Each structure stands twice: as structure tokens, then as C-alpha cells.
Amino acid sequence: MRPERPDLGGGMHRGIKFVHAAVLAFSAMLAFLFVRGLDEDWVLGHSAVVWVSESRNSASGEQVTRAIESFAAEHGVTVARELPDLRDPDRRRHLYLVAGDPGSDTASWLTKGYPAFGRDYHTDVHPFVEIGQRDPRGFYYVFGPSRADDALLATFAGLGLHGQVSHPLSVLDLTSVYSDSALLWAFLVVALAAVTLTGASVLLGAKVYGVLRLQGESFAQILRRDLRQLGLFWVIAAGVVTAAALIFLGLYNGLTWLGLYAVVAAGMAGLLILVVLAAHAAVLALAFKVEVPQALKGELPARSAAFCAYLVRAPALLLTLGVITAVVLAGQDVLARQNSRDAYARAGDATAILLNGSLGRESGEMEVRVGQWLRKADAEGQIIVAGRRKLQNLGPSTDLPQREMLIVNDTFLGEQPILDPEGRRYTRAPREGKARGAGPVRLIVPDSLARHASAIAAEIPSLLSPRDPKRIHPGEVKTLWAKSAQRVFGYNSGSESGGSGSNPGEDRSLVRDPVLVVVPNGSTYLADNTYTAFATQGGVVFPDPDDVLGGIAANKLQTYVRALRPVGQNAALELRTSVNDFRMRLFNFAVAVAVLLVSGVGVCIVYSRKNAQAIFVKHISGWRFAATHRSVLAGEALLAALLVAWLPFNAWQQNQELKWYAERGIPAPRNAVQITTLDLVLTAALIVIELGAVLLALAVFHRRIVKEGATEA
Template sequence: MLHGAVKLAYAFLLAIAASVSFVVLWDRDGEIVLGANASVFVPEEDHEVAPMQVVQRVEEFASRERVAVARLVLDFREPFSAQHLYLATPSPHSAEAAWLTQGYPAFSGQMTTSVHPISEAASLDARGYYYVFGSAAAGERLLAELGELGLRGSMSRPLSPRELINDLRSTPIPEIVLAAILAAVAFIGVGVLLGARGYAVQRLHGRSYLRILGGDLRGLAGFWAGAAVIEAVMVLAFLAWYNGWAWISLYAVVAGILAAGCTAVAVAAHALALTLALGRRLPAALKGELPTKTAALGAYLIRVPVLLISLSLLATVVTAGEDISDRYDHERLYQRAGTATYIYLKGISGEAASADMAARVGGWLREADRDGQVLLAARAGMQDQDGNGSPDHEVMFVNDTFLDHQAVVDPRGGRYQGVSGSDPGTIRVIIPESLAGRARAIADDAVKQVTVGHPEQARAAGLTWHATLARKGQSVFGYGSAPGLRGINDQDNSMIDDPVLVVLPNGSIAMPVENYMAYATQGQLIFRNPDDVRAGIDKHGLHTYVAGIQPIREVFAQEKRALAGYLSLNLIAFWFAVCALVVTAVGICMIYVRKNSQLIFVRHISGWRFTATHRVLLAAESALAATLAGWVPFRVGQENMYLDALTVRGIPLPYPRTELTIGDIASGIALAALTAGVMLLVLHRFHRQIAREGASSA
């Protein structure tokens, strides 16, 4: 008879398939238009194309190919939470045509989607995303048809397995699936090994390996089908409440593929565990003896990867938790920023088109800077005298308006102010007291970064600079600007400690228009008032280039919500990993006591201490725990040694040195303690059972 742990593992994997499918579609619903067979991205045009001409061609294409085509446009005021679909359908009775009256069937609701006839896009720039519903091959034909009009782009299949795997790599979903599968494999292995005596009896009756495995799978089939039906009913009830069964067919396909994959892994693990259980000679197997060396090796082959996954997940959880805490602490700064607004620019391909965009958009941004409408808060790594980036200080390129809104004081306590009407060719470099000895070299290097790639412009402008000092220990609010200097995209970088401030006069001629546009693209050029953005777009005719605007406090709130979801997913993955750790601990202890039950009993009645009785197993687990506790410091030290070697050779550092935080050390120690503690508890329970019942019943 099958052990309950085996049945539980199969049902558990079905639940994982259902849950992960929901998370996958929830994640994709915020990134793409669900249900599309193809996505055509058009960033470039050979010549100016009339939007009305494109609309007519798309309508003809949809009717001829019997597919629906949706033109995606992000909302101007809320580009991260609202979008518009301009729809061309093959007939008024198609499934997609119903969206025009009934609305788009959003899976998650994290994006508000408005649906319009494609004729309403006749005044919009033709470049952007087009989604094709009905045929992936039609996507290639649409791309070719748009190419005839002078539009250039590429086609992808957003829901193909390759695209999905690629897109989901940056999420915790792969870790959730891997941790859950390892936990299930451990459950199955333990369950099958616990039934070793029963399998030996079947062998005694002449049943072969394949007949025994087939009998197990037949016994599981009814249970599996029942569990699948129960879970399907629960999922349908939940989805009916959550989104009215939106995209239920797509969900069913994803869940079916995942369930089939997970079940295949479970069957393979079942077959392998059964091979181990039948590996003993029949007399030994009838006594319940196990192939201890092979079984223990298999258990540790699961346990060690699970430990490393758990350590990675725990470190991520700690980092994300600290980040959320920091964001709550900094929330008041974003509220105080009021209507300060990011702008989002459209991507443009082609040298001529990019140059035209830089001239028009960059020129407008410089004019807005000259009028005091924008805050410049651009961050970069500081270079030391050997050309190596310093992890302790950052450079911030700011304007006079920034200084008017941020309190930065000199060593005597006097506040630096923006200088109205200052010489546009003069740059102030404000350096922390702690770097006073290198002030000149730092200032010279920082000023060179202002016109990087445009040195002739600096010479023509007669660029000059002077350096002053700032009191050490000051923190500056960076308005959320963070170009990923540390390689951590989800880390709060609101405050910058002791930065080197390169203060450019408003509208400085020292900074090329390309830099203005680049800073705006990176969220480092912030408008104080959204009305100024709209007025500038209308005045200069920039609707083609500006995709949208959003207050920085709204972006901050959305990032905080996204981080909370990210933390939740990692906590789920960590919980699965802990389950796998517990199960492998049970399996290892079970294998150990099955082999050594008589020796354990003899040592117990002879008065041996618990630690002495189990010294071999405890020594192995102690070594594993010590390795786990020291793994992160070891990896950080190894990485910093590599960076030190680069410094000795005079090679600029590709990234700053990694700092070992208390959280990193604590997470390793905590996981090592958890691992050792679980093993001790399980081993102590088996030890008491042997002591109570005697070696014969152990």
C-alpha cells in the first residue's frame, strides 16, 4: 500500500501547478496583452508615415487575414497603471470585437485597459506595439505589410515557452517551482523508502520491478484524478470570484503544461526511489533494511542544493524586507516633493531619427532647465585617482534649482543656494570634507564627466569650475534617481550619503542636449509641475516623442507595492525550501537509524550521551551548517579579492566592492541554525523512539 507521503507529494505538485500558473499570468498581464499570438514592435520609420494610412492598412489586414489587431498605447498621465488598445477586428461578431462594448477581460486588473476602435488612433504616432490575435504567422505578415509603408520593426511570440522562460528569469517564480519540486521529490523518496518492507513482500510473490511500479501508478491514478478534480473546482471558484474567468482557457493551457511537467518529474522520482528500495537482497529487504549509502547520497544530493537555494532566498527576503522598511521611512520625502513629475520618452531607432529627437527634445529640456522648471538629479560612480570606482561616494550632477530645494551646508553651517543668472559656463563642485585632500583631482574628473563624448563643446563654451567643501555626514534626497550603480534594481536609493555635487547652472551650455534627453529617459531630470510638461509638449509639438508623465510619489508607491509582491513570492519559495529541508532531514535520519538502530539502543542503555551516540551524523551536519554560515562571507571575500587584483594591475573596477552587511551574516547563521535545529529535533525523536520501543521495533 502506498505511503501517504507519496500521495501528498503528487497532490502538492498539482497545487503548485495551479498556483504558479496563476502567478505567471498575473505577472504577464502587467507586461503584455494576454491572448496575443504575436507582438509586432515598430520603433523606426524610413520616412514620415501618415497615421491614417497605417490605420486603414491595419483595418484591411485584419479583415483579410481574419485576425484581430490591437495597437497598444500607454496612458499619458498614468503610463504604469493605464493603457489603451486601439482595435481592428475581422468582424463585428468576433470575440475581440466584444471588448469594444464589454471592456477588455483583464486577468489581474493591475493595469486599467480602455478599448477603442482603431479609427481613433488616426492622430497618433504609428510607431509602437501591435498585438495580433488569431495567428502567429499573421504577425510576420503584418510586419511585412507595415514595412511596405516605411515602418521597420520586429516580431515576437510573447506567450511562447522560450519567451515566457526568458521573461520569468528575473522573477522568483523559477525558485518557487524548483523548491517545490525538490520538496515533492524528497516527500516521494521518503514515502517509497518507508514502504521498503511492503515492496519486499511483493518481490517475494514474484512481482517484477515494472509490475510493482505499475501497481503504484495505478493506485495513484484514482487519487490523482480525484485530487485534480477537487483542485480544479477550487480554482474555478476562485477565478470566478477574482476575475470572472477572464482568460480561463489560457490559464488552463498553462496549468495543464505545468501539471504534466511536475507529474512527470514525480513519476521519475518515484521510479528512482523504488529502484533504491528494491536494491537490497530479499532477506534484508524483508527486515526493512535500506541501501543506506545510496539513499543517504541521494538525500544529500537534494539537501545541499535546497540549502543553497534557501540561503539565496533568505538573503533576498532580508534585503527586500530592509528595502521596504527604508521606503516607509522615506515616504514623507516623496510626499513633500508634491507634484514633481517624471517624463517618459518613446524609443526611437535610426541615426537620423534619434538625432532629430535629441535636438528637439533636448532643446526643450534645456529651455525648461533655464526657466527653472526642472530638477536635475543625475547619479554616477566616482572615479578615484587610479581610475577605480569608489564604493563610498557617488557623484551627483545637479542644477541650481536642485540646490534651492535641498539643504546642503558648508563646514561652517552656511547653506549653499542656487545662483540665479550665474555664468552658464561655470560649474561648482561641492566635495565632502572627508575627500578634501583629493578635492582638485575629484573636481577635475567630475567636470570631465559632464561633457563626456563632447569635449569640443566644453572647449567652445570656455568651461570653468571651482571646488568648495561640504560638511561631512550629510544625506541628499535623490528624487528616486538610481541608474543601478550597485546592480540591485529593487533597492531603495532615495538618499545619497556624502555625495560629490557637480552643480550646473540652469540651462548650462556645458551639457549637451543629448545628455538632457538621456537624463530624462533615466528618471534623473524631474519636472516640478506637470502643467509645464504639457505646455512644453504643445508649444514644441513633441507628442511624437513624449509617451507620458507620472508624479514621482505615485511611482514610489507603485514600486513599494511591487516590492511587497516580490517579497511575498520569495517568502513562498523559502517556505517550500524549508519544507524540503525538513523532509530531507527526516529521510536522512530514517536511513541512519534503520542502519544503526541496534548500536543506538546499546549505546543508550550503556549511558552514552546523545551527542556521543550520534557523533558521525552530527559532525557531518555541523560541517554543513558551518559551511552554510560562512558561504556568503566567503563569496564576498572571493569577489573582493578579484577586484583587488584588478586594482593592483591598474584596471578600472567594473563595479564597486561588495559590502558584507549584518543582514548577510545573520541570514547565513539563521539558516544554519534552522537546518541544524531541524535535524536535531528529528534525530532526537527517532532516538527516543528507539529507546522506548527497543531496537527490534525501531
């Protein structure tokens, strides 16, 4: 037997092993965040969701319950209906369940409870019969074979109930939901970082690969050698990460949904590992383009390597710009939510309501009945109205600025201080005209918008009563003035009502210089459907939660009002979500900057190794630093120019979409994109980071080359 030839090449660069270990750890962390989010949005383990949205009122609640129990027993599946908790819908839900197979895992939830993955959301499980005579429209989970969902939909159709089937946990639906989430951005940024670090590490091992080639090793043999070395390390790293994850999950949730977590973590790790191995093989093949003598000196294929580096560097630069913008906006949102905490604290137990979104054709009846109840509650002083509208979308012919309008009642003025130009506070107006049940509509316009007052006043009738604007005579609108630079508390973040901000998730609880339309309590100026529309946006608030419960019971609105949502609690939950989002985006930014730095250093390594002798000669010949390295500096200047040009191009591209709406007379879904001072500052900062890293690396390598050249001389 021929003795095995010793491996004189040495081990692979430790950076490659670091990448694989980091990828495994990151996949474990990201999988935890992903599954925890799924658990809060949906009941885990289901195969489909049937959304019943239409009812002919031909079946009672008892008939629906019997039909579902019979269906579950016949098909051997579990069916469950989810309902939010009436008092705490953001942190608790109720699951009414019937199991066709008593031995199934889901059947055990009735005795052991739902196995929640996270700690922040609680699910109470009840037998299906306890659901009572509730309206059957809503969401039903199916746990079992995929074909059972269509059969359940057919069963509902036989009862006069119609809806549709969805699969929220399918890859297609999850891709759509998470297409612009911080988690996806984190995955993409880490993938780019892994590719960059792997490529740099392989290039830094050029001398080792040169020795192996001198020994007669082929590309395939060297690649197999690297994979063998990685195999042992990978087993150890995977074991360490798995053990750490098991210990953490055991303490966190008792290893609940471990199988789902493992599948998600393994899938993410598998994708990233494949990307890393592909980058490893590609850069190794690139190293083979250098002749063996040059490879033994550590030289690299300059043109190809530089091209690959910039192929990563250019998208990384644009990605970093998007990430840093998201970080700044998320940070501003966190600060805004923190600044509004005192206002929510003063609101005390004030609560908004959640309305049923599964009523289909009967939503018109809900608008009338709920609107009538809210009007009566308004007349009795039980509610605060704080509806929102975009000022610039008020009318088709008005040229109004990007501000917000608050449609409020007199009770709002009693709770929130609104000052006139002389500093006097507006108060609740006395009742006038009992036949109308109201006095005039007061339009309070900030001084800064005085020139737009007449245009705004002309649109008030259509704003308050879109279906019957003639119910309000222009003479019943009284224009008043407000002191500029006021911040008004709107009782909600404004995220559900659109608003004037460019960021749909930003907090606008404190509205700066809004236009206020003050409607007397309980007046007929506001249509029933307008009251209901404001309620769906969180714009109707009950200072006393007991008034909500009493009103629901007295008016038999259990079908329409799903839950109460305390405004302070909702704000606290949104703040927590905002902080978590900010942290994730900050992590993305740190990784993206690391990619820029590593790719910049990689360019300098390739350049300096290829041109070391020429750099030394130019230095002793008196060439300036910029002239010596003009090729690299020119490439970086081109990247900077690309970044600068990207701003107007991106704004133009997004604004082109708005022309389609304008040509058809449709209100635009968002404002036109404009280049702001923030955009310019962030772009300039990113250019400084990009050029600074390259200049610093060039200076270090230049000094090393000069020092080594002088020593050899």
C-alpha cells in the same frame, strides 16, 4: 476464475498523497500569478509583436492607418497598436485596434472592452482610425496566423517603416524573461520539496512494501498498485482544486482567459507530477535493494538512501542560502521604500516624463529637441534636475569609492536641504555672467570624501558635456563641502540609472552622502543630450504637471514624449511590487527550509533504522552521543564546510567575469562581488538550522532506540 488475493499491505503513506495535493494547489496559485503578470506586461492572445523603430518619414499617419486596415481585411487578422496613457502609464494603456474578421473574439473588444485577467491594469480599446496623426513607430500586436507577422512587416517596409518581429509569449522568450524571477525560484523550490517529501514518504512505507513483496508482488506490480491508489485520490484532489480555482476566478475576473490559465496551470502541474512520480519510482526501486526479512523490519538500504538524501540535501542547502539572501535584500528594499514615502508625499504632483524608445536613427534628433525644451524649462525654473552617476565610474584613472553622484540644478537645492559642515543650508546661487547664462558649477563633496575632491573635480567637464568637455573650464568648478551622514532625496528609486548598489532593483530614493554637482538653472554647462539622458532615467522632474503638457504642445513633442509618470504614484507602484516580491521570496524560504528539515530527518531515519542495534549497544557501553553518531555528524560537518567554501568560490567566480571588461578598458556593468557581514551572518544562521535539525532528530531517534532496547531487555 481465481479469486483476487487480498491486499494485506495496506495503503500508501499519506505523505505521498499530501505531496500530490500540494503540487496541484501550488500550480493553480503560481499560474494565477504568472498570467496576471503577463496581462500587465502584454496584451494577451496575440501571436506576434511587430516593433517599428525606423521611419523615412515617407508615409503620413493617415496612410499608415489605411494600409493597416487593408492588411487586416486582406489577411483576416487583427492588428492593434498599444500606447501608454499620457497621465497614468503604469496602470492604464490604450489599444487602437482594427479587426479583419468582424466575428473574431478580438473584434468584440471594440464593443465589450478588453477582457483583462487582473484588476490592477486597465486597457482602453479604440478603433484604429482614432489614433490620428501619431508617429507610426511603436509596438503593433498581430492576432492571427503566425505567418501574418512577416507579411505585416513587409507592408510596413513598403511605407518606409522598418522594424523587427518578436514573440513575447513564446516559451523561449518567456524563459529568458523569467530566468531569475521569484516565480521561477518558487517553482524550483517546490519541485525540490516535492521530491524530498515523496522520497521520505516512500521510505517510511518500507514495512508495507516488505509485506507486499512477501506476497510475491514485483516492483512493477507494487508501482501500479500505488498509481491506482493515487489515481482515485488524484481525481478527487484535482476536482477540489479546479472547483476552488473556478470559484475564485469567477469572483475575481469572471473567468476571463480561463483557457490560457488552464493551460499554464496544467503545464506546471504536469511537470511537477512527472518529477514526483519519477522520485516515487526511483526510491521504490531503492527499497527493493533490501532483502524481504529486513524490509519487514522497516530496514532501509542505508548507503544508497543516505547518498540520495545528501544528493538532495547539498543543492537544497545552496538553494536555501540564495533564497534567504534574496529574502533579506527584498526585506531591506521594502523598508527603504517605506522610509522614502514621506519624501514622495512632500513632492506632491511632481512628475517625470517617459520618452519614446522606438525612434531608431532619429533618437539623435529627439535628444536635441527634447534637450532644448528641458534647458528652456530649466531656465524658467519649471524643472528639478536630479541625474545620477556612479562615482567609482567617473573617470578611468580615478580610484573612487562606491558612492553615488547627483547632478542637480539650483531648483533642487531650493527643494532639498543640503547642509555644510557647520550646519548651514546651501541655497540657490545668484546669477553670474549673463552671457553664459550661469554662475560657476558647485561641486559639493561630503567631508568623508575630502581626499578625493580634486580627482572628482577634474572629471566634471567630461561628466556634464561628454561630447565637448572643453565648454567647461576647470576654473568654473567650485569645490564646497557638505556635512557627512546626510540622506538626500533623489526623486526616483535609482533603478533606471544603475547606481552603486549590488542589487539592481533596490530602492535608492534616499541617497546617503552623495557627491552633488550643482549646475545653475538653464546653463550651457549641461549638453542637450545630457538633459535628455537624465529624463530617460527619471532624473528630470516637473513640480507642476501642466508645465509638461504645455511644453509638449508648444514645442510639438508629441512624437518624443510618450507619457507623464508622477513620481509619487510610481514609487507607490514600485512599493507594491516590492512587497509582493518579498512575500513570494519569503514563501520560497519557508519551503526551502522545510526541504532542509525533511531531508535532515530522512537521513536520521535511514541511519537509525539501519544501525538501531549498534546504537543501543554503544549507549549501554558508555559511548558519548557525538562518538555514537559520528558518521552522520561528519556528513553534516562536510555540508557545513561546503557552504562556507561556497562563499569565496562564488565571489571569485563572479569577479572573474569583470576581468574581461578591465582588460579591454570597458567600464564594468556591476561592482566587484565582496563577502559582506550579511553574507557571513546568513551562512552561519543556515548552518545552525542545518545542524540543529539533524541534532534534534538524532536525539529523538537515539532516545527512542534506547527506550525500546531497554524495554525488550
